[in-house]
Amino acid sequence: MKSTRALAALALVLCSASCTDSLDAPLAERVSAPVESSTTIGKHLAGYQGWFGCPGDGSDLDSWIHWSPAVGPAPTTVMFDAWPEVSGLPDDALCPTDFVLPNGQPAPLFSSYRPSTADRHFQWMADHGLHGVLLQRFSNSLHLWRHRAFKDGVLENVRAAAEAHGRVFAVVYDISGTDPEQWVSRVINDWTRLVDEMGVTESDRYLYQDDLPLVGIWGMGFTDRPGTPAEAHELLDFFKNSPEQRYRATVMGGVPTYWRTLDGDAKTDPAWTSVYARLDLLSPWTVGRYRTPVEADWHRTQLMEPDLSWTNVRGIEYLPVIFPGFSWANLTGDPQTFNLIPRQGGRFYWRQLYNAVDMGASTVMTAMFDEVDEATSIMPVAASAAGVPTTGHFLHHGEDGESLNSDWYLRLAGAASQVVEGTRPNTPQIPIQPTPPDDPAVPETPEEPDDSEEDDDPTVPDDPDDSTEPTDSQEPNEGAALAAYHVSLAYQGILGRAADPSGLASYTARLEDGQSVLWLCQVLHSSGEFLAQRAHLSSAAMARELYVGILGREPDPGGLSATQNAIDDGRLPQRAAAMIESDEAASHFQP
Structure with a gap:
């Protein structure tokens, strides 16, 4: 192992107590100490595409890449769904477009080829505590x-x-997409060039495991990717047994979801099992395989836990993949796939993180840092509609009714890093507090101080809804009674029980102070009690619970279907809030 790597490890130890800054929100969990690079254990890593280009960025391609075809970004040509928040990038990283924000300002994009882009991205990673990246390098x-x-x-x-x-x-x-006759040789030839000519593994920041540099091969064993078991063994032989020691590496395999059972997205040849058994790290792909926290829990018990048992027996490190959400309408041209997997304010992402660490994973990968094409990015994106162009259709953090800052998912990733490394407890609920949106067209106003000592769930933003405030015709006691009624219905429908006295009093006061019924439903839905006691219910069973608990009756067929669909789409809180505030529920209210 290189001496620079040992020095980096020593620096981490010496700096662990003195190099951690405690700054004001929203960057409250900043970590400035260098990340130890000799092991993957205890690391939270993000996939990094680095594939965006534009004319004039200094590259020989000198063209729009991944944002749109060469003709340039326009509402009908863009190939990405999440609009990046670029106000934090240096000016020389930006690429002008014809898009305009609602406040009349231009809406530029960025090029990954410009050094200042990666520099700022990695500064954000350091600010928030993300350990590093797995840089995707497409062999096609x-x-x-x-x-x-x-x-x-x-x-x-x-x-x-x-x-x-x-x-x-x-x-x-x-x-992906590599010539089936050349995929092995292309990887081998490129790796030898990276080692010999670019010297990438000589960097003290290159990640090692078992005294060898880590290299990943993503796509082996997929039904729609090239390769046979024999070819895969040839590639593994190179990395594990090359006569030239400098080319040897610890190999991570990005494999199909159903690699172990050899069905679904995996090739069925039993010889693939011997390939998987030779990997040093095994990372099944999960993006798009489930859409809600409940489905993520099912995926854990039915696939991930048996996968982990298989790898543990063979001494292979299991590397689960988690993702914040998914959307690819502009890429596919199918508007039905816009916001296909809602982010739910981070609750969907955090549930996956909780599951991965709770079941024993020692390393976690987030897909991705900068993947705005399919809207899986954790880098800053527009906080609300005020931050996306006036033309085109782009995803922002407010799409699901949340009120979140543009860097919210970076902050979540930083908290996730602390969980993975063991410096923060692993909890089912998000442990940090959101901050208000930061869109350029939204004027900032100082918040009133909150003197409450209530320890409410921090996973849901404080987003008052004026519709819940008493009207002039309401007496104060009637408004309080209505708020208490709403709290009682939310408890009965979502948690399946009567509200305890302290919860009833606390949440009634919050509703009277301007919090919305939707906010209350989001709090209860993301609570540890719901996740422990109700998350296992089928969508049909949970739909019935909402009807019986809130409206006091069995669901009609149409209502059952609509409620079940809402639950399947991750919108249980929205459906519950609509039922609580419905005319039918109001008809049962007695002040």
Whole structure:
């Protein structure tokens, strides 16, 4: 192992007590100590695409890449769904577009080829405590010199940024779309070049495991990716037994969801099992495989826990993948896939993190840092409609009725890093508090101080709804009675029990102070009690619970279907709030 790596580890130990800053929100959990790079254990890593380009960015491609075809970004040509918040990027990272924000300001994008982009991204990672990245390197275009030069430039940017900000990085080859006759040779030839000519593994920030540099191969065993078991063994032989020691590596395999059972998205040849057994780290793909926290729980018990048992027996490190949400309407041209998997204010993402660590995973990967194409990114994106262009259709944090700052998912990722490394308890609920949106068109107003000592659930933003405030025709005691009635219905419908006296008093006061019924439903839905006692229920069973608990009757067929669909789409709180505030529920209210 290189001496610089040992020195980095020593620096981490010496700096652990003195190099951690405690700054004001929203960056309350900043970590400035360099990340120890000799092991993957205790790491939370994000996939990093680094594939965005634009004319004039200095690359030989000199063209729009991934934002849109070469013609340039327009409402009918864009290929990404989440609009990035770029106000925190340096000016030289930005690419002008014809889009305009609601406040009349231009809406630029950015190029991954410009060094300042990666530098700022890694500064954000350091600020929030994310340990590092797995840099995706697509092998399908490595034989095209302009594309290879672009990838090399991004790799150099990532290396420099990781070294500047004390993060770690490793290369992951994605074999999607690669010539089936050349995928093995392309990976081998490129890796030898990265080692010999670019010296990437000599960086003290390159991630190692078992005294060897980590390299990933994503796509082996998928039904729609190239490769046979024999070819996969050939590639593994190179990394594990190369006569030249400098080319050897610890191998992480990005494998199909159903790799162990050899069905679904996995090739069925039993010989693939021997390939999976040779991997040092095994990482099944999960993006899009479930859509709600309940489905994530099912995925854990039915797939992830048996997977982990299989890998533990064989001494293989299991690397689960978690993701914040999913949308790809602009990429596919199918408007029905817009916000296909809602983020639920981070509750969907956090449930996956909780499951992964709770079942014993020692390393976790988030997909992705910068993947706005399919809206799985954790880097800052627009906080609300005020931060997206006036034309086109783009996802923002407020799409699901949440009130969140643009860097909310970076903050969640930082808290997740602390959970993975063991410096923060692993809890079913999100342990940090959101902050208000920061869109450029929204004027900032000082918040009233909150003197309450109530320890309410921090996973739900304080988003008052004026419709819940008493009208002039309401007497104060009637408003309090109505708020208490709403609290009681929410408890009965969502938790299946009567509200306890302290909860009834506390939440009644919050509703009287302007909090919305939706806010209350979100709090109860994300509570540990719901996750422990009710999350296992089927959507049909939970729909019936809402009807009986809130409206006091069995559901009619149409209402059952609509409520079940809402639950399946991750919108239980919204459905429950609508029922609580319905005319039918109001007809039973007696002040």
